[in-house]
Amino acid sequence: MKRPDQFAVFARYVVYRVKSELKAETTRSYLSYLWWLLEPCLMIAVFYLVFGVVFRRGDENFVSFLLLGVTAWLWFANTLTKSMQSVRKETNLMLQVYVPKYVFPLSAIMLGLFKQLFVVLLLFGLLALLEGPSHTWMWFAMIFLVQLLLIAAVSMLAAAIVPFVPDLVYLIPPLLQLGMFLSGIFYPIDWIPAAYQSLFRLNPMAGLIIEYRNVMLYSQLPDLEYLACVGAGSVALLACGLWLLVRFDRIYPRLTN
Amino acid sequence: MPFAHGQLLIRARNLSVAYTRRRSLVRRETYTALEDINVDIHAGESLGVIGRNGVGKTTLLRVLAQIILPDRGTVENFGATTAMLSMQAGFDLFATGQTNIVLSGLLLGYTEAEILERRDDIIRFSELGEFIHQPLITYSAGMRARLGFSVCYHMQPDILLIDEALGAGDIEFRRKSAAAMREKIKSDQTVVLVSHDSNTIRSLCDRAVWIEDGICRMEGATERVVAAYEGYVASHPRAHVSFLNLSNAT
Numbered sequence: 465m466k467r468p469d470q471f472a473v474f475a476r477y478v479v480y481r482v483k484s485e486l487k488a489e490t491t492r493s494y495l496s497y498l499w500w501l502l503e504p505c506l507m508i509a510v511f512y513l514v515f516g517v518v519f520r521r522g523d524e525n526f527v528s529f530l531l532l533g534v535t536a537w538l539w540f541a542n543t544l545t546k547s548m549q550s551v552r553k554e555t556n557l558m559l560q561v562y563v564p565k566y567v568f569p570l571s572a573i574m575l576g577l578f579k580q581l582f583v584v585l586l587l588f589g590l591l592a593l594l595e596g597p598s599h600t601w602m603w604f605a606m607i608f609l610v611q612l613l614l615i616a617a618v619s620m621l622a623a624a625i626v627p628f629v630p631d632l633v634y635l636i637p638p639l640l641q642l643g644m645f646l647s648g649i650f651y652p653i654d655w656i657p658a659a660y661q662s663l664f665r666l667n668p669m670a671g672l673i674i675e676y677r678n679v680m681l682y683s684q685l686p687d688l689e690y691l692a693c694v695g696a697g698s699v700a701l702l703a704c705g706l707w708l709l710v711r712f713d714r715i716y717p718r719l720t721n
Numbered sequence: 722m723p724f725a726h727g728q729l730l731i732r733a734r735n736l737s738v739a740y741t742r743r744r745s746l747v748r749r750e751t752y753t754a755l756e757d758i759n760v761d762i763h764a765g766e767s768l769g770v771i772g773r774n775g776v777g778k779t780t781l782l783r784v785l786a787q788i789i790l791p792d793r794g795t796v797e798n799f800g801a802t803t804a805m806l807s808m809q810a811g812f813d814l815f816a817t818g819q820t821n822i823v824l825s826g827l828l829l830g831y832t833e834a835e836i837l838e839r840r841d842d843i844i845r846f847s848e849l850g851e852f853i854h855q856p857l858i859t860y861s862a863g864m865r866a867r868l869g870f871s872v873c874y875h876m877q878p879d880i881l882l883i884d885e886a887l888g889a890g891d892i893e894f895r896r897k898s899a900a901a902m903r904e905k906i907k908s909d910q911t912v913v914l915v916s917h918d919s920n921t922i923r924s925l926c927d928r929a930v931w932i933e934d935g936i937c938r939m940e941g942a943t944e945r946v947v948a949a950y951e952g953y954v955a956s957h958p959r960a961h962v963s964f965l966n967l968s969n970a971t
Binding site for chain 1: 740742783786787788789790803804805809813815816820823824827828829830832833856
């Protein structure tokens with residue numbers, strides 16, 4: 465048997481695993497792939513109904529406004545939800561054959577990324593239709609990349625810590641709920657009292673959603689300094705998560721929590 | 722086989738493993754699974770690990786495979802891949818049998834092309850027929866075990882770790898798979914076989930290690946070790962498993 469280096473072995477495994485999970489997802493609901501698009505659409509419908517119709521808030525481009533907030537938020541929340549248990553759930557597998565533990569959150573991150581690329585294609589189509597394209601759209605890619613780093617960092621860290629503190633499984637969903645309300649998905653930053661606006665932007669998801677809207681709706685350039693800060697912070701956090709996963713690589717299968 | 726017969730593949734020294742169980746927020750108890758064990762594994766040999774249930778045999782396999790880290794001691798692996806037999810490792814219940822063959826093979830270090838070369842043999846051996854195109858969730862436990870065995874049998878690692886059962890599945894398949902595995906063990910395959918059954922060890926292993934309560938009681942030629950084990954089991958009633966003991970006491 466040939467002995468290729470470990471990273472190549474597990475990179476192949478991750479790619480195949482993501483492909484097979486994508487395929488398997490289609491068989492697990494009647495509308496299969498359509499849910500990638502229906503999920504954000506339904507969330508937008510809820511916010512539109514509550515804030516646009518009932519409370520009569522929101523500008524004339526409220527749908528586009530919601531579209532950018534909801535798609536960015538769902539990518540973050542769904543990937544984190546899937547990643548946090550990814551190592552803990554695989555005890556059975558890791559007791560039978562050695563697998564580096566970063567493989568599990570990495571699969572979840574790649575799966576989420578693939579779906580999001582699909583969603584983004586549609587997002588661009590809809591925004592072109594609703595708002596008309598703008599030259600600042602090219603900055604979208606940069607914000608997207610920073611968000612990917614942020615998602616990877618938080619996901620790796622959660623996957624690394626949850627096996628030690630399984631109680632987090634109950635804590636993360638309400639925190640995500642809080643994060644959703646504090647990320648300005650359905651309201652602009654002007655709703656926040658001026659004194660608290662800089663505090664609000666400390667939440668990287670809130671800041672990134674503002675940047676998405678600036679480049680996609682308001683033809684403004686992104687705040688590069690802010691993006692660099694979020695990117696650097698994410699890289700540092702990602703390093704922490706990976707370090708934990710490597711450090712406790714052969715401890716995770718022993719945990720009996 | 723890339724290794725010369727008799728070449729040292731794994732050297733394990735002074736292995737100790739203790740499991741900690743949390744009984745409440747602050748109270749913990751430890752349970753010693755292995756204490757100061759030394760094992761060498763050479764290419765082509767069949768090493769038997771004999772001992773009663775709950776004495777740390779499975780833990781030893783996991784440490785040797787470098788799946789878990791021992792609390793003390795070292796395991797050196799000189800480049801051999803290891804995996805458990807009858808593993809249904811990496812099986813995704815919602816993917817088809819075909820896909821799962823590839824997933825398992827990739828985990829064992831094979832490329833997709835190498836796996837596809839062996840796929841027909843695997844499917845034939847597993848006797849799953851058309852079911853191979855169905856998701857695993859539709860399989861019975863026996864069918865899953867048949868697939869797991871067939872994959873591992875055709876794409877075995879350099880060192881095969883066998884925990885108790887040689888075969889898998891229903892009686893008929895169990896007989897066939899155990900026979901195939903016996904053939905394989907007697908050939909040049911390197912095996913570590915764990916069992917409480919002295920006949921299995923006696924018929925298949927060149928060398929044996931006897932473990933009792935996490936301690937290596939004896940190591941050497943199979944016949945001598947197995948005879949000592951049998952004598953001990955006949956004269957000693959089963960010791961209580963420590964975990965049960967402790968939970969009764971607290």
